Amino acid sequence: MKKFINILLCAVMVLSTAACSSNEESIYTSGTYSAKAKGFGGDVVVSITTDSTQITDVDIDASLETPSIGGNAAESLREAIIENQNVEVDVVTGATVTSNAVIAAAKKAISQAMGVEVSKTALTDGTYSTKSVGYSWTGMIYTDVVIENNAIKSITITEEHDSETGEMAATAYTNMIPRLLEVQSLSVDAISGATSTSNAIKDCVSQAIELAGGDASEWYTDIAKSNETIKLEGYDVIVVGLGGSGIMSYCAAAEEGATVFGIETTAKLGGQSATTTGPMVIDSKSPAFEGVTFANPDEVYQVWLDYVESDEKADIIHEAVYNSGKYLDYYIENFGLDFAGMILSFVRPQWSQFWTMYVGENNTSNIFGPNKTYQYNRSMDLAVAMNEKNDYKLELTAEELIYDNNEIVGVKATYYDGTTYEIYGDTVILATGGYIGNEEMVLENWGVMPNTVSSLVNDGTGIEMGLSAGGTTYMMGVDPMIHILQVPNLIKNDDLTANQKAILSALALVKGEKAVTINGTPLDPTWVEAQIPGYKYYNIYSEEQINSYKNTGLTENFAYATSMFMSQGGSFEVGKPISDMDTILEVGMNYNNVLHADSISELAKQIGCEEATLRETLGDNDTSYYAVAVSGYTYGSVGGLDVDINMNVLREDGTAISNLYAVGTDSMGVENIEGKPYTPWGGQAHAWIFTSGYLGGKAAAKNGMAK
Ligand SMILES: Cc1cc2nc3c(=O)[nH]c(=O)nc-3n(C[C@H](O)[C@H](O)[C@H](O)COP(=O)(O)OP(=O)(O)OC[C@H]3O[C@@H](n4cnc5c(N)ncnc54)[C@H](O)[C@@H]3O)c2cc1C
Known part of the structure; x- marks a missing residue:
């Protein structure tokens, strides 16, 4: 997407820097001009320094953005603005929100240097349907944005999946949408804790503005803050x-x-x-656990002390074991608080009577567990x-x-x-x-x-x-804390359908015959290994295997594997041929979730491991291979x-x-x-x-x- 300075009076001069320079015609009042716009994590501040004809320097303070995403985007945008001498720069892939904020702030700063106001391009009335990626793994946010008389009249969420991953998304819908409508600015703050959902809504509105013939970067007007x-x-x-x-x-x-x-x-x-x-709980006297035989606290206590190899905090661990039920x-x-009995401790099945589950509001749940904010609200009401x-x-x-x-x-x-x-x-x-x-x-x-x-x-x-x-x-x-595995780069948009994502997940998560670590050695996929930060492994399939899945579908093993991990909303039928397997793998490759190589040496290169090691693991069979990547996802x-x-x-x-x-x-x-x-x-x-x-x-x- 390209963005243009849209200031009629000076458009020719700004968009044609060469002409300006050669005529030595003054465009700017020399100086440094700063402006801000709302990025992903907070305000992005852009300072533009000019002499009378050129932008000589750009400084971008994107310190509130995620350094590895927004921070990097800011640096490449800085270079592009200086090189192009305008804000006609490409949005950085994967950092759209930060990019748009940088462009909007740069545009405001440049307009100050030119001594003109950024005016909003007229919009065509209408209802504009837009979509964007929010927090969810299972689907996008779809909106209908009504534009009337050059104003954003209403924003209706027509479909969303962010609520499936918890109750936080609702706070963006109920708190941010009315605020955005009131201030008519894309610089409205994202709702804390619901940043991705908030930014997706803002992105939907930006798209609607563009569809209505406007320029979204003109909609980052400053919002007055209280200084009380x-x-x-x-x-x-x-x-x-x-x-x-x-x-x-x-x-x-x-x-x-x-x-x-x-x-x-x-x-x-x-x-x-x-x-x-x-x-986890041991020896609760609550009727919720009537008839339960709890794990033996003496055993748990000893195993715990052995695990931490120290009794330095034994008093605290003692409380956590022997008084967990009491508290x-x-x-x-x-x-x-309301609990629904015990469930299997999946990590240590021998302590099955160990792990209890909240009761969800009206027995509802999301993909992480029961919907329970109502319980915390109730506790706080009582305490207050x-x-x-x-x-x-x-x-x-x-x-x-x-x-x-x-x-x-x-x-x-x-x-x-x-x-x-x-x-x-x-x-x-x-x-x-x-x-x-x-x-x-x-x-x-x-x-x-x-x-x-x-x-x-x-x-x-x-x-x-x-x-x-x-x-x-x-x-x-x-x-x-890591209990969840999935492909490393979640495909949150609709490049694949939910059912196609389910097949990709299955290929990643099944305990494959040939799973290899990033070093090319055979994998022992235990929980302990999966908890290493940055953990990744590959499930390797020969072309022949992939063809057999195309023709005869996936087996029960694949279905079992995906049921253990994070669903992306779709499903597949065991034994049903997969006619769109090529599409699934191709999209997987576009997102670096799948590697494809015609030989072991090529595959080793792509994985970044020693060829000899990989050759030993794969049985020295030089054929065409697909490697589907898996990564850990942490709780905190x-x-x-x-x-x-x-x-x-x-x-x-x-x-x-x-x-x-x-x-x-x-x-x-x-x-x-x-x-x-x-x-x-x-x-x-x-x-x-x-x-x-x-x-x-x-x-x-x-x-x-x-x-
Ligand atoms: C998807 C998921 C599933 C999990 N499932 C389990 C499970 O089943 N069992 C288990 O044992 N553990 C589980 N965990 C781990 C879980 O996070 C912990 O068990 C525990 O609930 C964390 O409680 P906490 O109070 O420390 O953190 P939180 O409950 O996150 O509370 C921290 C609070 O501080 C607020 N806050 C942060 N910064 C500020 C600030 N500057 N000013 C004001 N407020 C601030 C946050 O908004 C938040 O409300 C899970 C975690 C995740 C993410």
Whole structure:
């Protein structure tokens, strides 16, 4: 897609730089001009420096974009704008939102240099049907955008699949669409936690503007932000992050009698916890588990200590094992949580009576698990009602701790409209869900940015706050949580139908006869191996095998494999010939999910491994091969702040920062060990929200109320 400066008066001069230069005709007032537009993660700021006839420099601040995607796009756009001397530049593939923001901001800055205003091109009234890729693995977002009198009149979602991956998408539909209609600007903020869905809607609107004869880059008009500061004072406990662990600690503190304020950046309660199936639990007395024979706690405790090869945090692991049932029961009894009995622990089947599942709202579920935000809403309603001062605020992003004489006295946060909140309290509980959304921390700890199924809103803010207060980390580098495998480059658009994607997934996920690692050695596809960040392997098929699937279809093995992993919405019939196999493989190749080679040496080159090794693995049979790639998809980080049994954040010397606590993923390193995947029994991560939430909430409340 090409973008043009659309300023009638100067169009000829700008679009024909050579003519301008040769005539030495003045186009710009020399200087540096800056403008911004909303990118994927936040504002992109472009500064254009000109002399009277040329753009001499372009500076793009895209620091809020994902560095490896938007950051790279910004650099290539910078070069293109300087080279072309205008914004007639190609959008960078895979970074459309960032590219459009850079182009829109550059256009505004150039128009300032020319001393003219960016005017909006007239639009033709009509209803424009558009589609874009959002968060979902299973399908795109389709909209009908009505344009009337040069304004965006309405945006109707006609089909969407983002809700199938959880309840967060709804916040983009209910919160962002009315805001976009009100401000009539594509610079409207994405809803925190629903960034992909929000940006897909904005992309649909951009396309509608273009279809109506307009230029979407003219629609990034600035939106006024509040510069008000609101101070809230007198809380015993402030909870930062209202996902699972934040809500559990809020409830425990409120029940203890403390006054509590909660800060949540997204537009709904629950965080990643609202996408989980459920926690591990032992010896719950709740009627939900009547008749259940639980796993033996002595055995689990010992296996756990052996796994982490240390008894340094034995007191905490003891709580997590022996009191997991007790803490869960506390929330069931006092805060209305609802569970539906036990399910098989798929990681350690011998502990089958171990992993319990939430009851979904009206027994509904999404592809990650039961729809359960209603349960968290109910728990918070009950907790807030325990004291009339108790409160919480959504779309409020915590940024830093407030200190007075080196003591933590509160939290500074920003509301989506720009209002600054200073919330003062005696104790602070950090519950921001770890660091998967912080590329810098991820690369520092894992060396690669893994594929993820989690929201990147959990960007390490809690851990950074803890560190800034003098705290230290514990097992920060534990590998990310990975239970899910899929092709490395999800095809989220409709280049393939859902059923075609299901076949590609099956070819990737089946435990093939010839599966090889990236080194060309035979694969042992165990969970442990799959949890290595950046993990990838290839299922290798000869042309002959592929032809046989074309003619006689896939077998039961393939169906079993795909049922274990993340569905992309479609299905296939075992034994049914696959007439479109060539299309599936070809599209797979376009996305680097499939390699095709006519010999082992060619395949080795493409995989990047030693030919001799691959030859040994594949049995020295030189024929035509397809290699279908598989990658791990992570739930989130594991390591975090060091804490004691009260969830009090610890300094490197082991002393506690008396009024700072960390719960949930922000402190889950204490149950794990670096160099191994996180403890391999299903539900451990989610069980930690109850154990750490209860212990941290109670301790912070007692501490805060005593001050
Ligand atoms: C798809 C999926 C399925 C999973 N299934 C399971 C499972 O079945 N069993 C299991 O044990 N584990 C599972 N997990 C892991 C799960 O994430 C943990 O079990 C646990 O629920 C995390 O809780 P938490 O409170 O630490 O994080 P979250 O629930 O994510 O809460 C963190 C909260 O902090 C908020 N926040 C972040 N930054 C800020 C800020 N600056 N200001 C204000 N708020 C902020 C976030 O918006 C969020 O609401 C799953 C994870 C995913 C992604």
